[in-house]
Amino acid sequence: MTALCRYLTFLEELSGLRAEIRRRTRLTSSTRLHHRLLRMAAKRARRTASSERGTAPLTRRFWRDRYAETPYDELPWFEAGASRSVRLAYAERFFPKRGSILDIGCGAGSNVLFLARKGFRALGIDLSPGAVEAARTRAAKERLKIDVREGDALALPFAKAKLDGAIDHGCFHTLPLRRRRAYTREVSRVIRPAGKFVLAWVAREFTADWGPPHRPSLEEITRLFEPTFLFNRTGFESGGKDGVPSSYFAFLTRRSGPQPPPR
Numbered sequence: 001m002t003a004l005c006r007y008l009t010f011l012e013e014l015s016g017l018r019a020e021i022r023r024r025t026r027l028t029s030s031t032r033l034h035h036r037l038l039r040m041a042a043k044r045a046r047r048t049a050s051s052e053r054g055t056a057p058l059t060r061r062f063w064r065d066r067y068a069e070t071p072y073d074e075l076p077w078f079e080a081g082a083s084r085s086v087r088l089a090y091a092e093r094f095f096p097k098r099g100s101i102l103d104i105g106c107g108a109g110s111n112v113l114f115l116a117r118k119g120f121r122a123l124g125i126d127l128s129p130g131a132v133e134a135a136r137t138r139a140a141k142e143r144l145k146i147d148v149r150e151g152d153a154l155a156l157p158f159a160k161a162k163l164d165g166a167i168d169h170g171c172f173h174t175l176p177l178r179r180r181r182a183y184t185r186e187v188s189r190v191i192r193p194a195g196k197f198v199l200a201w202v203a204r205e206f207t208a209d210w211g212p213p214h215r216p217s218l219e220e221i222t223r224l225f226e227p228t229f230l231f232n233r234t235g236f237e238s239g240g241k242d243g244v245p246s247s248y249f250a251f252l253t254r255r256s257g258p259q260p261p262p263r
Contacts, residue, residue, distance in 0.1 A: 054155035067130025082114035099164030105171030109135025125151030165196035188228040193256040206245040
């Protein structure tokens with residue numbers, strides 16, 4: 001099959017996928033739908049050849065279409081308030097005071113708005129122009145100053161050591177396994193030495209057949225991040241009866257030097 005034939009076949013499948021997503025967005029179980037969408041996105045990503053740096057074009061299109069087709073506050077993953085891990089990090093004064101904090105995969109900006117209200121220089125990136133527009137519109141209504149732009153978690157649009165910290169609530173665990181090391185390199189590159197990183201992800205202990213296709217263990221997170229980050233704290237949250245999956249979070253600090261060798 002030629003490359004053109006494969007592409008046309010993919011577009012045909014994508015059309016059917018869109019119709020299925022529109023049907024499922026009418027379901028009452030928004031959390032379950034959210035994780036089914038993540039699973040479909042990851043499958044698409046595995047079928048698509050990725051560029052050396054950055055997210056593959058067809059994966060970009062998948063996420064952009066979600067906000068183009070559905071109002072942001074009707075999307076199943078939308079949360080009006082900040083994520084629990086972000087609220088906890090703020091309560092424990094984990095982030096540098098008034099520091100520049102980036103939300104990776106910010107969506108409609110709930111975590112960015114929370115950080116801006118608390119006096120941080122709040123930034124966000126998302127693959128979807130619709131998500132960026134939603135975050136900016138919400139910030140304008142509250143007269144909050146934020147910096148949200150279209151951007152790629154695998155090719156972050158920031159200089160080396162530019163940021164005081166970053167958060168990720170639901171982006172990392174959607175990535176194909178082969179792209180996760182590239183993600184780690186980018187996060188490590190843009191956070192300054194002693195900067196902070198809060199990562200949250202669906203746990204392997206969540207065994208339902210819907211959700212991210214590969215749910216990281218703490219071992220995988222440690223293997224990826226320990227060379228460039230210190231682990232300050234990790235936590236586990238059991239899922240609820242309302243369909244919320246079990247999840248982990250980790251509070252990390254960017255190393256100022258190389259990791260010591262084994263002894």
